[in-house]
Amino acid sequence: MLDADVEVDRREFTVRVALQVAPGERLALFGPSGAGKTTLLEVIAGLVPPRRGHIELGGRVLTSTAPPVRDVPPWQRRVGLLRQDPGLFPHLSVRDNLCYAPSASPSEAELSSLASLLGIEPLLAAMPARLSGGQAHRVALGRLLLAHCDTLFLDEPYTGLDASLRRTLTHLVASLVAERSVPAILVTHELADAQAFADRLAVLDRGALLQVGAPDEVVLRPASRRVAELVGYLGFVPSGRTVAGVHPERVIPGAFGDRGLVLTGTVTASRPAGAGWEADLRTGEAVMTCRLADRPPASGALFTVTALDPPYFAAEEDEPATGPAEGGQTFPEQVAG
Amino acid sequence: MAGTGIIWLALLGPVIALFTHLSWHAITKSLTAPGALDPLLISVESGLVTLGVLFVICTPLAWTLARGKLPFPRVWETGVLCSLLLPPLVIGLLLVFLVGPYTPIGSLLAHLHQSATNTFLALVIAEVYESAPYYILGAQSAFAGVEPRLEQQAGLLGDRPRRVFRRVTLPLAAPGLAMSLSIAWARAMGAFGAVVIIAYNPMGIPLQIFTTLQETGLASALPYALVLLVVALPLPLAAYIWSARAGRRRRG
Numbered sequence: 001m002l003d004a005d006v007e008v009d010r011r012e013f014t015v016r017v018a019l020q021v022a023p024g025e026r027l028a029l030f031g032p033s034g035a036g037k038t039t040l041l042e043v044i045a046g047l048v049p050p051r052r053g054h055i056e057l058g059g060r061v062l063t064s065t066a067p068p069v070r071d072v073p074p075w076q077r078r079v080g081l082l083r084q085d086p087g088l089f090p091h092l093s094v095r096d097n098l099c100y101a102p103s104a105s106p107s108e109a110e111l112s113s114l115a116s117l118l119g120i121e122p123l124l125a126a127m128p129a130r131l132s133g134g135q136a137h138r139v140a141l142g143r144l145l146l147a148h149c150d151t152l153f154l155d156e157p158y159t160g161l162d163a164s165l166r167r168t169l170t171h172l173v174a175s176l177v178a179e180r181s182v183p184a185i186l187v188t189h190e191l192a193d194a195q196a197f198a199d200r201l202a203v204l205d206r207g208a209l210l211q212v213g214a215p216d217e218v219v220l221r222p223a224s225r226r227v228a229e230l231v232g233y234l235g236f237v238p239s240g241r242t243v244a245g246v247h248p249e250r251v252i253p254g255a256f257g258d259r260g261l262v263l264t265g266t267v268t269a270s271r272p273a274g275a276g277w278e279a280d281l282r283t284g285e286a287v288m289t290c291r292l293a294d295r296p297p298a299s300g301a302l303f304t305v306t307a308l309d310p311p312y313f314a315a316e317e318d319e320p321a322t323g324p325a326e327g328g329q330t331f332p333e334q335v336a337g
Numbered sequence: 338m339a340g341t342g343i344i345w346l347a348l349l350g351p352v353i354a355l356f357t358h359l360s361w362h363a364i365t366k367s368l369t370a371p372g373a374l375d376p377l378l379i380s381v382e383s384g385l386v387t388l389g390v391l392f393v394i395c396t397p398l399a400w401t402l403a404r405g406k407l408p409f410p411r412v413w414e415t416g417v418l419c420s421l422l423l424p425p426l427v428i429g430l431l432l433v434f435l436v437g438p439y440t441p442i443g444s445l446l447a448h449l450h451q452s453a454t455n456t457f458l459a460l461v462i463a464e465v466y467e468s469a470p471y472y473i474l475g476a477q478s479a480f481a482g483v484e485p486r487l488e489q490q491a492g493l494l495g496d497r498p499r500r501v502f503r504r505v506t507l508p509l510a511a512p513g514l515a516m517s518l519s520i521a522w523a524r525a526m527g528a529f530g531a532v533v534i535i536a537y538n539p540m541g542i543p544l545q546i547f548t549t550l551q552e553t554g555l556a557s558a559l560p561y562a563l564v565l566l567v568v569a570l571p572l573p574l575a576a577y578i579w580s581a582r583a584g585r586r587r588r589g
Binding site for chain 1: 486
């Protein structure tokens with residue numbers, strides 16, 4: 001079990017986070033760049049001192065700013081950290097990189113089975129400069145696994161890798177974390193990466209944990225308008241005393257009052273997006289973006305859509321409202337222009 | 338290509354002049370005289386001791402400077418630059434105030450039956466002072482080229498700082514350190530200004546060239562310059578070759 005409760009000062013704000021990650025659990029720490037995600041990992045790894053904090057890993061107290069004060073140095077923490085830059089030692093072969101950790105003394109069979117699991121067996125004699133980005137990440141991951149770390153931190157490790165490689169590596173890490181039963185944290189600003197990896201999603205913004213929950217729960221029921229913005233809600237449509245959050249991918253054409261909030265607006269722009277279309281719709285003062293399977297009407301035309309089961313937020317405050325205003329589910333807006 | 342060749346030849350001018358003004362007769366006459374090669378031995382020995390001292394003392398300093406962990410880093414760097422900017426002759430004169438016989442260090446050495454004037458120790462001291470800034474600045478740059486994230490990663494994998502230095506920092510900086518050491522070696526082998534003040538004896542090759550020039554003229558002095566070149570060259574050359582090989586190995 002990883003149990004961290006820390007406060008660390010950054011230039012613009014203070015990171016205040018308390019979280020627990022169970023053995024074998026995968027937590028994704030999701031938030032915009034500069035939210036304090038990496039800082040949190042570095043504090044747990046012992047690379048950055050917290051102003052106040054208590055960190056325990058597998059029953060060992062790593063940091064305690066309250067008496068009895070404790071600050072275990074990074075080399076004794078057994079925290080595995082994989083960053084975007086895999087950090088392979090360029091003067092050592094892949095084999096020597098894999099076996100670098102003093103705690104790593106794998107038998108030839110163990111080394112070979114891990115290398116084959118990671119798909120790097122033919123590369124054992126190669127130097128890191130010869131490896132592709134994906135191969136280097138696999139070697140770095142193998143190095144952490146052979147070091148027998150008590151926890152695994154992945155700090156935006158897939159940036160710069162192509163989508164299929166990201167997926168393969170995500171699945172690989174997920175299965176290895178489960179097999180080794182260590183707590184794992186993935187730091188990312190890509191929601192899709194976080195969802196593909198995590199059992200639990202924690203949303204961090206300006207040093208504060210805004211919401212922690214199952215990935216679908218956080219996305220479908222964001223606790224605040226800010227969380228909604230971070231997880232991809234692009235439209236916020238006034239609905240009485242509340243505001244409904246509209247996620248572009250949770251909009252269907254047509255009026256289906258029993259499935260969500262029916263909105264009619266003017267198409268202001270549309271463009272191809274992936275295998276479908278994306279349209280900007282103006283309803284009253286609000287502008288929202290919708291992802292649609294079929295081509296939307298031309299600009300200037302009226303268009304009715306249903307935002308599926310949208311979350312509602314208090315209009316003034318940042319607190320989630322209990323439900324749609326006035327108990328009604330359909331709330332056709334004034335048509336602009 | 339042609340431009341590079343011209344510049345290269347221009348830089349080699351003095352060496353070419355050396356070879357064109359040397360006669361086989363002068364070489365055999367100068368170098369076969371009794372004790373003629375003693376200065377060579379002195380130079381090589383003092384040069385090697387100087388390199389050892391520089392490596393042990395100045396390597397940690399260069400690493401600390403490179404990592405910028407010292408307060409007021411510019412002050413520390415200016416200190417190194419000062420000893421680089423002072424002419425070697427002036428360094429020699431100032432060393433008299435520092436380690437001469439009537440100084441506290443001189444008295445301490447006398448107490449230990451040693452002296453830092455006209456001894457092998459004095460020669461090494463002079464060579465260390467003349468070459469140290471070159472090594473420190475080169476080594477600092479070599480260490481600065483080592484990615485701190487790699488040292489951090491080695492620490493997270495379980496290595497204590499000393500072990501990180503030995504297993505990651507030092508091997509990665511090694512080609513740059515080797516080049517810096519070879520520059521320091523060249524400075525030490527050719528050290529003259531400070532040496533002539535505090536270590537006239539035992540005589541190394543640069544002083545041998547100077548005294549031979551004064552006593553018997555240029556023709557007899559030049560063979561010693563050839564010896565200096567031949568003896569001083571292999572170490573930097575080996576450093577170049579080794580650095581290039583290390584680079585190739587890393588590139589796979």
